[in-house]
Amino acid sequence: MIFFRKISTMSLESAKKVASIKAVDAFLKSNSVIGIGSGSTIVYAVERIAELVKNHHWKIQCVPTSFQAKQLIHKYDLPLTDLEANPELDLCIDGADEVDDNLNLIKGGGGCLLQEKIVASCAKTLVIVADYTKNSTYLGEQYKKGIPIEVVPMCYLPIIKKIQENFGGTVTLRMAQSKAGPVITDNGNFIIDWFVLDPKFNWEKLNTELLLMPGVVETGLFINMAFKAYFGLPDGSVKIQVRKDQYEDEA
Structure with a gap:
């Protein structure tokens, strides 16, 4: 049993890596400012990115979306900047928990x-990198951990009740695993x-309605934001997906 789990994990990590390499090679250019996402694939x-910058002597600047992303930028000795110095980014590369067939x-x-969506919204192009388990026909098909919603602490309970009453389903406060109490975001x-x-x-209508609730800071629904997604597959190949409206524009 342990042996089979190890094989599965290795395959998944390989899928993340091949998708990341393919996306970075396709979009990274010198003299650009890029948003660095969060998560294991990033x-x-x-x-x-660090390998290409070193080999080609490229000049780039990086805007992190989280403390983890900032630490990665430092680890690979990449130039760090922020949205105050660079309010418009050329590119943002990030992961996702699930991607539907229209890149929602x-x-x-x-x-x-919150920081991921802010940085992505400032980028001319948002590119998603992920493994094959994140690729779904519709949101919620495979990802069963719920839609994350960041809220002001003082009103989390009223918001939970409003969402359940207005839209159904169940809503829970995310609890920390290594400390007592709830998860506290970087913000x-x-x-x-x-x-x-x-x-x-x-999803577009629903996202708007959620954001209109006082106390909701941001949702984990990224609607009509991604330009292209790269999914690493178990056989080592990469599936590239674009939004349906992009196909229509090209037709």
Whole structure:
């Protein structure tokens, strides 16, 4: 049993790495400012970015989306900047918890959704890198940990009740694993996770309605933001996916 789990993990990590390399090679250019996302897949992307910068003597600047991303930038000795110095980015490379067939995303499983969405919104191009388990037909098909929503601590309970009453499903306060109490985001907020009864919502409309609730800081629904997604497959190949409206624009 242990042997088979090891094989599965190795395959998954290989898929993350090959997707990251493919995406970075396709989009990274010298003299650019890029957003660095968060999560396990991004480790491989930053590793590849550092390799290309060193080999080609490229000049880039990096804006982190989290404390983890900032540490990665430092680890690989990449130039660090922020949105105050660079309010418009050329590129943002990030991961996702789930991606549907129109490149709508669920993000925030790692708790960095607010800064991730801010940085992504400032980028001309958002590129997603992920392994094959994150690729779904519709949101909620495979990812069963709920839709993350960052909220102001004082009103988490009223928001939980409003979401359950207005939209159904169940909502829970995300609790920390290595300390007593709830998870605290990099911005000092709480995260609630919404487990939806019907995964086939109009996500754009729903996202807007959630954001109109006083006390909701941001949602983990990234709608119409990603330009392209790269999924590493078990056989070592990479699936590249674009939004349906991009196909229509090209037709």
